[in-house]
Amino acid sequence: MESSEMNGLDVLHQIITIYEQDSFQFYTRCDRVNTKFSGRFNFAFFARKIFDPIATDKVGQLYLDLFENSEPYMHQTKKSYLMVQGFPISKISIPELLMNMILAYQLPRQTHDSESSTTTTTSNSRRRPSHKKTTMPRVTLTRQQSKILVEHMLKIPLGPESNLWKQVKYVLNPGGNHQTHSDIMEGVRKSAEDGMISYAALVFFMRDEKIRQVFKNPATILHALYLGPLDATTVEGFASNRSDAFRQECQNCLRIALAACYSKEMFSNHLPVHIQPGHRDLVPFHIFQQNVHNLKAALVGTSSNYYPIPVSWAMAALKKFGHKRYVENTWNDEQLYDLIWTILAQRPHMKKHICETLDNKFQDRQAAAFWRRMQPQQMSKTHIRNYRENEVSSTFQSETYLNFLPEMSWPPNFVTLDTDIHQLIRTLKKRVQKYGRITVGVDAEWSAYTFPSKATILQIGLRDTVYVLDLDSRNIAHDSYAEFMQTLFDDPNIVKVGFNFGEDLHQLRGKFRLCKSLYNAKKVICIGKMVSKLVDDVEMLDNAAEVKKEILPFLIEEKVDLDDSSLSAADRSMDSSKLEESMLIDENEPEMSPNSPAAQAQSQNPTTDRRPKKILPITKPSIFVNKGLSFICEKILGKPLDKTEQCSVWDRRPLRNLQLRYAALDAHCMLMLYDKCEQLFAHLKIDINQYIDSQSAIKVSLPLLTEYPL
Secondary structure, three states: OOHHHHHHHHHHHHHHHHHHHHHHHHHHHOOOOOOOOOOOOHHHHHHHHHHHHOOHHHHHHHOOOOOHHHHHHHHHOOOOOOOOOHHHHHHHHHHHHHHHHHHHHHEEEEEEEEEHOOOOEEOOOOOOOOEEEEEEOOOOOOOHHHHHHHHHHHOOOOOOOOHHHHHHHHHHOOOOHHHHHHHHHHOOOOOOHHHOOHHHHHHHHHHHHHHHHHOOOOOHHHHOOOOOOOOOHEEEHHHHOOOHHHHHHHHHHHHHHHHHHHHHHHHOOOOOOHHHHOOOOOOOHHHHHHHHHHHHHOOOOOOOOOEEHHHHHHHHHHHHHHHHHHEEEEEEEHHHHHHHHHHHHHHHHHHHHHHHHHHHHOOOOHHHHHHOOOHHOOOOOOOOOOOOOOOOOOOOOOOOOOOEEEOOOOOOEEEEOHHHHHHHHHHHHHHHHHHHHEEEEEEEEEEEOOEEOOOEEEEEEEOOOOEEOOOOOOOOHHHHHHHHHHHHHHHEEEEEEEOOHHHHHHHHHHHHOOOOOHHHHHOOEEHHHHHHHHHHHHHHHOOHHHHHHHHHHHHOOOOEEOOOOOOOOOHOOOOOHHHHOOEEEEOOOOOOOOOHHHHHHHHHHOOOOOOOOOOEEOOOOHHHHHOOOHOOOHHHHOOOOOOOOOOOOOOOOOOHHHHHHHHHHHHHHHHHHHHHHHHHHHHOOHHHHHHHHHOEEEEEEOOHHHHHOO
């Protein structure tokens, strides 16, 4: 295909012709006519087939020409959508096809070095290159091209589970250029004011902490509701950090939305004037009614709506944690079992894909056969029967990871009854009355496989025991939860020691939206900041080496490897908020078979690393910057935390023993770190209470309808 001989319309016609052929072959080859799930078409490979033969300096302009000619093409051919017969999931609009192609072509790709791809294969292993490299996009877009592309893409309707706008934001401004970012913001503002923006784009940018500031009109909330559903988190985030007048106007928009629910006539009368009646995302009246009432219930804290895990998220989780189980061996069967159970309970149609992944990708035929016998429609998302659960004795001591102090009683107190939570409230009040000021470790857990995510347990570590509070218990009254939160977070004499506890508070507010104590939490100390400050102060002492030897012996003459391989297994464990697949396109997907020579060699000598290492003294003040809790425990207490359960299914009941141990230790280690800090404060002759009293409360805006009720 020579670009000099073809214009945008000719290229578009050829794209459609080739795509119809390739997609037909792909979906029919999948042979999944009887299931809703049909895999994912490889847009990256398809885009290279189209764009690689074209001169590099002409591809950027061709992108624009394709979008310019898409409307004439659809009008001329009377064809707006493409779909392989028998596969509804394959339905895609022509503009969305172009969007997928361009984004896939412009994203960096991961490829394997050809030099290392000569690994021989055996009957028990697949060829796996030992090195990957990232290939940057062939085409560099100009600022003007990015500006025009975003204007075209803002109009394209997308499915509710699409993550394309996350890719758009990166692709059109990969270097974070300020001027390009301003152009994107201006394009978003103009498209919204003209009523041309799609629902997917509008909601994405309403959630973007920086770009949402471009929406100066509170009526954007009403605009979005006419195009699709809004959740309470999106609305609260959109109205946060705004003036009182803006927030009151947001409340007025919600009142207008409720008025529009009364009748079809009112629905038409309140339609924002800038939204064209023919807008592709405009919802019908009955759907609008349902969306508005669901939003109101969520905003006032009476909704318990949860949405199924997105298919793309489920696929990423299965791939990531299957690799942890079968290749890295950092997950056990019980963690993977829980994950697959909760996926199938929410997405039964993924059963065939899961079984094929276990069978073909990870060669676990026994597990695949087990899940083929399961009936997903009969499976509860939270009441999981895991027959592979490991038992943990009360005297269990890990040689590798941090353990409880001897005085800590086991098992932790799992608070599930109303009488239990009131007993915990009395315990806290009695200790405050006896000691004047007490210190407790706090931590919360939430499931990465529930949308929207909300805290499901709260751990409170005391000196002799840990309480794990079940936030999903039906046997605890809402008023009892509220009383406990008030007791814990309102009392300045209860010092709460956590680690980056702001996110935990956000998840707790998601669970208890109207609990005012969670919006003004007093005396919450971040142990990470405290440790970092004290280590910095110690470094300034003339006798720093002696102090570290006496109080911080694990910092002496330690080394930090700046390479990723230096991190402990616990620190490399993936946070649930980063579960989605990387935007990098992996050219080759094969995983290392556990029976391959490379895997066996690695298991025999896991510490082997052929790459050169950069070494810095551990005693530099910057060692704790961007480090996790496990790293801090390792350098202050001598052992890291076992983070195996970090991304497990936290809303399952009952919790597995290893989950309960992980949760309890996360709260208990806060007190262990606090005690070390107290020693350092005493050595520096600083009153630790002065530091505590200098910490301001974690305060955020109250929920919109709490301040301005309807």
